[in-house]
Amino acid sequence: DAGITQSPRHKVTETGTPVTLRCHQTENHRYMYWYRQDPGHGLRLIHYSYGVKDTDKGEVSDGYSVSRSKTEDFLLTLESATSSQTSVYFCAISEGGARLYEQYFGPGTRLTVT
Amino acid sequence: AQKVTQAQTEISVVEKEDVTLDCVYETRDTTYYLFWYKQPPSGELVFLIRRNSFDEQNEISGRYSWNFQKSTSSFNFTITASQVVDSAVYFCALIETSGSRLTFGEGTQLTVNP
Numbered sequence: 346d347a348g349i350t351q352s353p354r355h356k357v358t359e360t361g362t363p364v365t366l367r368c369h370q371t372e373n374h375r376y377m378y379w380y381r382q383d384p385g386h387g388l389r390l391i392h393y394s395y396g397v398k399d400t401d402k403g404e405v406s407d408g409y410s411v412s413r414s415k416t417e418d419f420l421l422t423l424e425s426a427t428s429s430q431t432s433v434y435f436c437a438i439s440e441g442g443a444r445l446y447e448q449y450f451g452p453g454t455r456l457t458v459t
Numbered sequence: 460a461q462k463v464t465q466a467q468t469e470i471s472v473v474e475k476e477d478v479t480l481d482c483v484y485e486t487r488d489t490t491y492y493l494f495w496y497k498q499p500p501s502g503e504l505v506f507l508i509r510r511n512s513f514d515e516q517n518e519i520s521g522r523y524s525w526n527f528q529k530s531t532s533s534f535n536f537t538i539t540a541s542q543v544v545d546s547a548v549y550f551c552a553l554i555e556t557s558g559s560r561l562t563f564g565e566g567t568q569l570t571v572n573p
Contacts, residue, residue: 378561387463387550387563388504395559403560435504437561446492446554448561450504 348372349451351436357457364423366454368436370416376439377419378448379403379411381432388435394419426458461486463553465564472541473572480536480567482551488512490556493527493534498566499547510534541571 348371358364368377378393380403390403392411400411408430410422423430436451462485472478484493495507508518510527518525522539538545548566
């Protein structure tokens with residue numbers, strides 16, 4: 346158990362509204378990631394963080410922003426949600442060091458944009 | 460660019476049969492890691508194995524075994540004597556040590572029937 350929680354677990358929102366998803370970890374890991382999972386695409390990296398206030402873009406970052414003001418929290422924001430952002434969002438952590446490349450995933454957030 | 464291909468979209472077997480899930484990858488890096496994850500119907504992503512590019516030794520863990528062959532860029536996963544609880548989507552993934560992006564295949568849906 347990597348001690349990762351995501352909130353909310355389910356959300357339905359309307360097009361054009363802002364949405365923030367939260368990822369919380371209890372193990373003080375340096376690296377955190379946001380992915381989205383869509384049929385036919387597997388999981389794709391949105392943004393990642395390699396420390397407090399250190400973030401970078403992933404493969405599908407358009408329309409998303411992130412923030413990490415504390416080690417334990419990594420927030421994903423959809424500034425103005427669109428139907429194409431309906432997806433399951435997974436947060437992941439990496440311990441770093443010898444296990445830098447192993448990523449462990451949270452339970453996921455199912456987001457529906459109507 | 461890195462790429463992972465899981466050509467088998469769906470596989471259906473009868474309990475106690477052996478089944479092999481194929482994974483073919485592309486990368487320009489000489490140093491990389493390969494992974495398998497399991498996603499049961501409940502939706503979470505479960506880490507199964509990590510293999511680095513310098514270690515071609517096959518690995519066995521209970522009923523699970525993995526065959527890594529650099530010559531064919533393949534990292535195949537075999538379940539021996541399959542059980543109904545093995546029913547899940549299985550993802551193969553790759554990360555290059557020069558980057559931070561975990562690239563997933565599209566997944567193979569395995570259904571084990573009683």
